Amino acid sequence: MKLKIFKTLWGLTSTYEQAVAETLEAEMQGIEGPAPHGSQTRTHIKQLLHDNQLEYIAEVTTAGSYVPDRHASLEEHLDSLKQKMEYSLELQPLFITCLGGCDAWPEEKSLEFFSRAMDIAESFKVTISFETHRGRSFFNPWITQRLVEQLPLIKLTCDFSHWCVVSERLIDTEIDVINAIAGNAHHIHARVGYDQGPQVPNPAAPEYQDALHAHQSWWAILWQSMMDRNYSIATMTPEFGPDGYLQEAPFTREPVADLWELNCWMANTERTHFKNFISNR
Numbered sequence: 001m002k003l004k005i006f007k008t009l010w011g012l013t014s015t016y017e018q019a020v021a022e023t024l025e026a027e028m029q030g031i032e033g034p035a036p037h038g039s040q041t042r043t044h045i046k047q048l049l050h051d052n053q054l055e056y057i058a059e060v061t062t063a064g065s066y067v068p069d070r071h072a073s074l075e076e077h078l079d080s081l082k083q084k085m086e087y088s089l090e091l092q093p094l095f096i097t098c099l100g101g102c103d104a105w106p107e108e109k110s111l112e113f114f115s116r117a118m119d120i121a122e123s124f125k126v127t128i129s130f131e132t133h134r135g136r137s138f139f140n141p142w143i144t145q146r147l148v149e150q151l152p153l154i155k156l157t158c159d160f161s162h163w164c165v166v167s168e169r170l171i172d173t174e175i176d177v178i179n180a181i182a183g184n185a186h187h188i189h190a191r192v193g194y195d196q197g198p199q200v201p202n203p204a205a206p207e208y209q210d211a212l213h214a215h216q217s218w219w220a221i222l223w224q225s226m227m228d229r230n231y232s233i234a235t236m237t238p239e240f241g242p243d244g245y246l247q248e249a250p251f252t253r254e255p256v257a258d259l260w261e262l263n264c265w266m267a268n269t270e271r272t273h274f275k276n277f278i279s280n281r
Contacts, residue, residue, distance in 0.1 A: 009033025030055030101137030161193025
């Protein structure tokens with residue numbers, strides 16, 4: 001099994017050309033992000049990816065952006081999934097990672113959403129993987145496990161940093177849940193969370209080594225499951241990001257770190273981690 005690392009487009013402030021240049025310089029294999037609404041922009045991105053031999057993971061959010069419209073109906077979530085999926089397919093993604101559903105829904109409604117969303121993806125002949133994300137149906141470990149048990153074929157994009165802040169602890173105490181859903185893991189978002197937030201200020205800092213090592217141990221569980229399921233490729237996107245995730249100094253709002261440097265550090269660290277993981281198998 002090989003590891004492919006992707007650059008997130010979350011919080012992109014530069015051009016797509018610059019994003020591609022950074023991806024190549026960091027020796028990443030592709031980009032992950034939403035397909036833009038404009039058809040000309042999608043055509044441009046598709047050409048950039050082709051010219052630079054980069055791969056693409058599509059990101060889709062249903063009924064809103066990262067946080068859904070609290071009052072959107074199930075049908076509105078599914079309709080937005082279809083529309084954004086059509087945009088995404090123009091860029092020929094490896095798969096679609098979806099922030100779907102709503103944390104306020106009863107589990108029965110989430111179950112219907114995921115079941116129908118999987119059917120939609122099958123009709124489009126594309127793989128869909130659902131993210132464990134705050135504000136969405138998979139916002140905590142226990143609901144996720146219960147839903148996965150009822151949808152054994154569902155695929156997950158695992159971002160455990162969200163579960164840390166929701167649970168207000170490193171989720172080593174929920175290791176049984178991680179083991180239970182490992183067989184559904186399809187993709188990893190490599191951000192390190194901690195008990196009071198979804199993003200540590202800097203994963204290289206000694207005061208956050210416990211959080212880093214905890215996340216790495218969970219990712220290794222997923223990698224082992226992927227190997228057991230004969231995955232030839234494991235995909236991972238370092239996803240330290242903006243929008244309040246990156247801490248800032250009061251008053252000046254000076255960021256405590258450079259996001260691209262954090263994500264490059266995470267990529268390099270996980271390359272080494274993965275190499276050691278494989279060599280010990």
